Amino acid sequence: MEVGNAMEEEKSRSEEHHVDQEILEEQKDDHILKGKNLPSSKKSAIRDSFDLEASRFTTNQGSSQVGDWKTVMKLAFQSIGVVYGDLGTSPLYVLPGIFPTGIKHNDDILGVLSLIFYSLMLITLIKYVFIVLAANDNGDGGTFALYSLMCRHAKASLTPNQQAEDKEVSNYRLDLPNRRLKRASFVKSMLENSQAIKFFILFMTMLGTSMVLGDGILTPCISVLSAVGGVKEAAIGLTDNMIMWFSVGVLIVLFQIQRFGTDKIGYSFAPILTIWFLFIGIIGLYNFFKYDPGVIKAINPMYIIQYFKRSKKDAWISLGGVILCLTGSEALFADLGHFSVRSIQISSCTLVFPAVVFAYFGQASYLRQHNQDASNAFYSSVPKPVYWPMFVIAVMAAIIASQSLISASFSIIQQSLALGCFPRVKVVHTSSKYKGQVYVPEINTILMLACVGVTLGFKNTLKIGNAYGIAVAFVFTITSAFLVLVMVMIWKTNMYLIVIYALSIWLLELLFLSSVLYKFIDGGYLPLLFAMVMMTIMYLWNYGYRKKYIYELDNKVSTVKLVEIASDTSIHRIPGLALFYTELVQGISPIFTHYVANVPALHSVLVFISIKSLPICTVPLEDRFLFKRVEPRELSIFRCIVRYGYKDARTEWESFKEMLAIQLKDFIRKDVFMSRLPHTTNMDSYESDDNEVSRLRTEEIAQREVEKVDEALNVGDIVHLMGENEVVASKGSSFLKKLVINYAYNWLRRSVRQVDEVFMIPRKRLLKVGMTYDV
Structure with missing residues (x-):
């Protein structure tokens, strides 16, 4: 079994992109490339290549938010104000959606209540709170x-930017041979070797993401309209149009406060939502005991079977209303980056789930004696003395309910942006304590306009x-499909448990x-139309991004060519430090030769910077910069990969400059030390035998090179060189490809933020080539 797995791994490696072989060839020519960090346990590895050195990168990027219990409880309290608004306000509109034409049989209430109870139990509690959250x-x-989790355990990404440096976080790890491992290896191999499956998984990912964004539009509309519509119980003269315009005003205010960030919003909204959950839970218990405690019989699933036997097709159609009780369940997972697994589990089990279940049992108990009130079950069941306080809290809770999917929309846009699947937009990190809390102004504006349009267009819930039900159902099924892949390929779950999950929840x-x-x-x-528009934008961007990357990969400048250019006496070396930016991580961008051909001058210190987004949430600062020297050392040319996770904030230029300078000088010192180290695997013998003269000489060389960098920095501001490339379809391309590349993709590139804005490069010292x- 072990031999078979080894052969499979070898086969997978041999089928990697041809660029990997080119990298190895470059490393043969320039194999004395030194590492940035040299842990004591690995001092013998003194001749690491650039890529192999980087493989020491650890997976120590887990959420730092799961700290002490005080922090967990704070996050649990905050999560009430951000995550559960949608799930908590669903009692406002679920039963009216299930019985739009009234209740035909009194026992139908028990059947529907049983459906609601088991749906919440299976999907919200078991699936999301205890299973899906573990797949973070x-x-x-x-x-x-x-x-991204699947991309880290198998080569599922369509963009060929995998490197040996990411081995610790992206490669599948073999365990002890067993039947589960064989199954996992088969699925992984199938995923890696089939381009069609890779495309399909990316397609489903984009579809699920688009549907969550659709939720972000529909949640505010239905929640606010449902809550505000309750005023008709006390003010019959109000028309649907008046309620609609008031709802629009509330929605606009809601989106305007997003800029303050999840941290402030969470603390502001959490007390209100906590009161809301307590109110609906207490009122539910009150109605349960006052009207018909017999609804407790709905715990028996036989009432579901009787309901379907009695109502047949109508019962199946009513499932479209039942699913609305689950709205917001996906937010538990999508908003996870703003909080932590433990905090969401605590708030779900101690407050949210019990309160929502009590609310539905209370409404069902009331309707057993008041069938005629099914169209306005929530407000009709509220005791008259607390009607107005409940109305005020309901409106506030509905406003807050919109927050869960809005925050989730920001999170998934940030993730898709970092993975090259969304046009460049501005991402604002709103909290210095919690890295996952972000705000995306452009998406906020689009969601606000879409919400107002939907509210004005549909006018009622x-x-x-x-529309809401379709978006929710698609997200649920896609998440479950991915979860099954995770169970098989990563967790290696017992097949019986996977089958039980598929035959029950899925x-x-x-x-x-x-x-x-x-x-x-x-x-x-509506959500399918919106999803189609979003997926088109995402795929166009991803397609153009991949084509551009592959072109640079195929036309990159080799190390030998770079040395030849830099050593040319006709190329002038002027004082100063220049940074040449590129997204290519496996070599030098072809734009460099284009630049030298037109401007035959290079700065005394030149650093090629590759900005790379890894499919992980965050990269520790100590592993952010990876350097390589281009030999001979007299050229003072370096390559640097700057790695970010999709939750990492891009620091301001001054901070970036300071970190870069410190790490570069630190690398130079260690590089000089290792270059003068004898070819021995015994570090201690070198330290004991080497004489003081040699050590002083080494320090002198290192100091001289560091001073050269300092001099370059002191000459003036750093010069930034960046490619301004135009991507066009090559001759002979199909009409569709020309349409996509020449018009659609280039229009998107011109319409969004430019690369220098994303990297926060000072415009005054920027030179574009x-x-x-x-392609």
């Missing part, structure tokens, strides 16, 4: 987090509910999906 990507959640979700698709014409088309890529 180092503290981050959402569809793209699941995708019934059609919005139909089958239930597919049943919900079939029901909501029935209402496609009655508003259900233009070049056309025929």
Whole structure:
């Protein structure tokens, strides 16, 4: 078994992109490349190459938010104000959506209540709180987090930027031979060797992400309209149009406060939502004991079977309303980056789940004696003395309910942006304590305009509910599909448990999906239309990004060519330090030769900087910069890879400059030391035998090179060189490819933030070099 696995790994390695072989060839020519850090346990590894040195990168990027219990409890309290608003306000509109034409049989209430109870138990509690949260990507959640998790354990990414440096975090690890391992290896091999499967998984990831964004639009609409509509109980003269315009005003205010960040919003909203959960729980218990405690019989799932026997097709159609009780469950996972697994589990089990269940049992108990109030079950069941306080809290809770999916939308946009699947937008980190708390201004504006448009277009919650159900059902089924892959390939879960999951939770979700698709014409088309637009944008960007990257990969400048150019006497070396930026991580961008051909001058110290986003949530600062010297050392040319996780904040230029200078000088000192180290694996013998003269000589050389860097820094501001490339379809390309590359992708590139804005490069010292890529 071990031999078979080794052969499989060898086969996988041999099928990697041809660039890996080119890298090895370069390393043969320039194998004395030194590491940045030299842990004492690895002092014998003194001749590491650039890529192999970087493989010492550890997976110590887990969420730092899971600290002491005080921090966990703070996050648990905050999460109430951010994560659960949608799930908590679903009692406002679920039962009216299930019984739009009234209750036909009194026992139908028991059947529906049993469906709601087991749906919450299986999907919200068991699936999300206890299973899906465990599939987080180092503290981050959402569809793209699941995708990046799979990319870290198998070569599933379509962009060929995998390196040996990422071995510790991206490669699948073999365990002791067993049947589960064989199954996991088979799935991994199938995923890595099939381009069609890679495309399909990326497609499903984009679909799931688009549906969550659709949730971010529909959640504010349905929550606010449902809560504000309750005023008609006390003010019958209010029209639907008046309620609609008031809801629009509330939505605009909601999106305007997003800029303050999850931290402040969470502390502000958490007390209100806590009061809301306590109110709906207490009122639910009150109604349960006052009207019909017999609804407790709904715990018996036989009432579900009787309901379907009695209502047949109508019962199946009503599932489109039942699924609305689960809205916001995905937010538990998508918002995980803002909090932590433990904090969400605590708040879910101690407050949210019990309160919501009590609320539904209370409403069902009330409807058993008041069938005629099904169209406004929530407000009708509220005791009259507490009606107005409840109305005020409901409106506030509905406003807060929108926060869960809005925050989730920001998180998944940040993830997709870092993985090259979304156009460049501004990401603002709103908390210095919690890295995952972000705000995306452009997405906030788009969501606000879409929410206002949907509210003005649909005007009531019934059609919005139909649309909402489709978005929710798609997200559930896609998450479950990815989760099964995680169970097989990464967790290596017992097959019996996987089958139980598929035949219970996943089958239930597919049943919900079939029901909501029935209402496609009655508003259900909206999330699919939105998803189609979003997926088109995401795929166009990802396609153009990959084509551009592959072109640079195929036309990169080799180390030999770089040395030849830098050693040319016709190329002038002027004082100062220049940084040449590129997204290519396996070599020097072809734009460099284009620059030298037009400007025959290089600065005394030149650093080629490759900005790389790893499919992990965060990279420790000590592992952020990786350096390599281009020999001979007299050229003072270095390569540097700057690695970010998708939750890492891009620091301001001054901070970046300071870190770069410190790390570069530190690398030079260690590089000089290792270059003068004898060819021995025994460090201690060298330290004892070497004489003081040699050590002083080594320190002198290192100091001289560090002073050269300092002099370059002191000459003036650093000069930044960056390619301004135009990507066009090559001659002979199909009409569709020309349309996608020449028009769609280039239009997107011009419409979004430019690379220098993303890297926060000072414009005054920026020099752009233009070049056309025929892809």
